[in-house]
Amino acid sequence: MAITYLWVLFSALVSAQTAPPREEGKWPFVPKADPYSKDAALDLRLLNERVAGETGFVKVSAEGDFLRGDGKPIRFWAVNAVAERTKPFVPRPRWSPQEPLLANQARFLAKRGVNLVRLHAFLNPKVPAANSTQPVPKLTDIDTGERDWIWRAVAAYKKEGIYSMFSPYWAVNMKFAEQWGLPHGANLNAHGLLFFDETLQEAYKGWLRELLTTPNPHTGIPLARDPALAIVQLQNEDSFLFWTVNNLQDPYKTDLGTRFYGWVVRKYGTFDKAREAWGNNRVAGDKPEEGILMFHNLWEMTQGRTGGISARLADQLEFWVWMMRRFNEMMVRYLREELGCGQLINATNWKSGDPVRLEDAERYAYLPTDVLAVNRYTTGVHNGTNRTWAVMRGDTYTSPSILEDPRGFALNIRQPAGRPFLVTEANWVAPMAYRAEGPWMVAAWQSLLGIDGYFWFSMGTEGWTPPQSANGFLDSQEKWEFASPDVLGSFPGAALLYRGGYLRRGEAVLTEHRSAQDLWLRRTPLVAEAASFDPNRDAGDVAPTSAVKTALSPLAFLAGPVQVVFDSDASKTSALPPEQYLSHDHTAVFSTTGEIALNLPARLAVIDSPRAQGAAAFWSSRPEGVETSVLKIHSTNDYGTVLALSLDEQPLENSARVFVQVATRARPTGWTEEPATIAISGGSSVEGFRITNHGRAPWQIWKNDFRFEMRNRRLARAIVLDENLMPAGTVELTREGGAVRFKFPEEAMYLLLTERESRLP
Structure with missing residues (x-):
């Protein structure tokens, strides 16, 4: 209590006596608490149901799209989020001493368009440290803290019309105790085991039974019967087709080899026939006389093999996929028939060791479940001591943009026909500079491609996340966050663009x-x-x-x-x-709808549809600006995105209510960097940057210099909106014939254009 009091007192004194620091060409982002007033110009909470699941369980259409329980289409703008996970709350010295509350986080997210949250959970029992006096739990014990968090979260998000999805298990987090009597004890590697080890499977089923069939104390009904829980993800990031399979330990590897031998004999009738088909190909450790066949290293599957080894690799791959499918089939039956779950089920979200030769086989293993998924981040090179989880001075990095090279775009997905597809963890990952394009591009191409969800990762605050320590202790910046003004600030327009169906789905290429x-x-x-x-x-x-x-x-x-x-x-x-969709030199691509274009040499993407128009660009290299069918945009900013949306279902040229959103770059206060040559694997190098100061709060946003001309005869007023979408002033709007002109405010993210007599909200 004393710590909290001192923090509040200190914050009040700083607020009263110290103006936020200003850096040249930037403005400090010091957001006010959201009052959630009815006077907000835009509140996307209205897009959500009164409570999530009020019409029943989410379903899948014959075309592979999500439907509400009443059969109406539903689109999800999704995030990964955490709040009230650990009870009692223990503050950390470099984070706010106030516990982030689920109710506040849910309301904040709903207002900005979110209607699905993924809970990345670990239900397995946690093994105490070697020097701990805590008793060692049994393998069959659920982590009650994780269970209780899921119960709290589903109930809190439900009240704001936000559906939930959870992942209960991740092999990386699964640690073993010597007391459990399993081979290798505490050194056992869990990767791959859940697919076939009955001991682990039975414990896992027990965790799910307790979570899903016990009445949720916050709603009174078990999760299995709560439509607010939309999707159950069986596990996070594991596969026999990824490199971790090479680390499978004995006796588990031999156990799997015994199963492989049995499968081969069932397929060929006898092992001799299989050996003949394989051209007598052998693997070290083969003991067919004992009913054991070992496995080629996964690397062999990534190569263009022929002859006997190719035939054996084909059988090895088929067997691995068959094992994964069998597990997924078993779990679907268990959840549906034994636990009575009404939710959709997703197998997992991982990738193979070779996206060219193995990725379709990986997805084929998911087909017993309803929904398919992958985890995929947009990132560059990042080297540093704690590069997997933190951004620090001394780190080196590169900062690619999808506007320059879209080959790493997370939505480049081969979608299995007739199935919803999700990207369940994703982000433009810090310390990349060009993150503002993320929501703009995701909303546009999700609409075009029919991809059913992109889950931003991750958020642990009630609202905006300030520049802060990656773990609450170390002087650093967070790496895996999206609640910064350059990303989360673009949620309102991006979420509305996607959920509102402003862009058409394209014809299959x-x-x-x-x-x-x-x-x-x-x-x-x-x-x-x-x-x-x-x-x-x-x-x-x-x-x-x-x-x-x-x-x-x-x-x-x-x-x-x-x-x-x-x-x-x-x-x-x-x-x-x-x-039909590429320029003659293959440097520009056009959507099959004619509404989206990406020009790589120009570093420019454009949206041009009747109700939504805008651009993402490196503007300072385009003195001629950007022109769409209704808009003309000029800017001296080095980089940024623009989105204009009709709010009254009229084409932009006839709309009496237009929302304009601008996003530029953002960095922590005091951030500095210098050019650097970065060594990368294979002995080569790439040009990038070295962070000389990773900065502090608050965020500094590049000031806007955007000038607009919009062909529209109805608009007469331009209202500046603050970070909470509340009216905060006006800007001059001039008319010349059938067009209006205005300069976007330097220190704002949103503008509302209306008729003179229009009322707010």
Whole structure:
């Protein structure tokens, strides 16, 4: 209590006596508490249901889109978030001493368009430290703190019309106790075990039973029967097709090898027939006389093998996928039939060791569940002592932009036809500088591609996250946050763009039909999600029966949906001619709807639809500005995004209510850096930056210099909105013929244009 009192007193004194620091060309972002007033010009809480799940459980349409319980379409603007996770709350010296409350966080997120939150949880029992006096839990014991947090969170988000999704297990977090009597004791590596080890599976099922069937004390009903819980994710980030499979320990590896032998004999009738099919290919540790077959290193599957080894690799891959599918099938039955869950189920969200040869096989393993997913971040090089979780002085980094190179765009996804697809962890990761493009690009291309959710990672505050320590103790900055003004500040417009259906879904650029045998033989697809995919090099082993013989440019992902149909005939594959969506030199891509364009040499992306227009650009290199069908925009800013949305369902040129959102760069106060040459793997290097000061609160936002001309005869007033979307002044709006002109405020993020007699909100 004393600590809290002193913090409040200190904060009050600082607020009263010290103006926030100002840096040249920037403005300090010191947000006020949101009053949640009815006078707000925009409150996207109104898009949410009164309470999440009030119409029943979320469902999936025949086309693979989400539906509310009453059958109406629903689109999710999603985040990963944490609040009130650990009770009692223990403050950390470099974070606020006030506990972030779920109710406040939920209201804040709902206002800014969020209607789905993922809870990244770990239900497994936690093993005390070696010097601890705490008793060692049993393997079957659930972590009651995590259980209680999920119960609290689902109930709190539900009240604001926000659905929940949870992930209960992550192999990285699964630690073992010597007292459990398992092989390797505390040194046991959990990767891959959940797919086949019955001891771990039974414990895992027990954790889920307790979480899902016990009445939630905050709602009175068990989660299994609560439609506010939309999706259950079986586990986070694990696969037999990732490099961690090479670390499988004995006796588990031998156990899996015994299962492989049995599977092979069932497939071929006898092992001798299998050996003949494999050209007598052997692996160290094979003991067929004892019923054991070992596994080639995953690396072999990433290579273009032929002959006997290729045949054995095909069977190894098929077996691994069969094992993962069998686990997923078992868990779907368990959740639905034994626990009575009405939720949709997602298998996991991981990737394979080779996005060209193995990624479709990975997704094929997910098909017993309702929803497919991946975790994928937009990032550059980041080197430093604590680079996996913190940003610190001395770190080196690069700062790519999707406007310059979209091959690493998280939404470059081969979507299995008829299934919703989620990106369950994602962000433009700090210390990248060009993060403002994130919400703008995600909202635009989610709309075009029909991808069903992009979960920003992560948020642990009630609202805006100031520049602060990565863990509450170390002098550093957070790496995995999105609640900064350059990212979260763009949520209102981006969420409305996507959830409001302002942009049309595009025609499929590619619908690739693939047989299971094509997967097992690791035949290359016509376009892959790999950032390094080269259609001239990597697509030399496509299915011989494919109706499309030429690989596609990776830019195809940005033109329209790329779909995969499994268990089908490659002769049914179809693709649009590239001249329909690519410039002649393949440096610009146009959506199949005609509403989105990306020009790489110009470093420019444009949205131009009847009700939504704007651009993301490196503006200072475009003195001619950007013109859409209704807007003309000029700026001297080095970089930023602009979005204009009609709020009355009228085309922008006839709208009487237009929301304009601008986002530029942001850095902590005092941030400094210098050019640096960064060594990377393989002996090469890349040009980037070295952080010489990682800064402190508050955020400093690059001032806006944006001048607009909008063709519209109805607009007569320009109202500045503050960070809480409350009216905070006006700017001059002049008219010339059928157009209005205005300069966006230097120190603001939002503007509302209305008719003179229009009332707020």
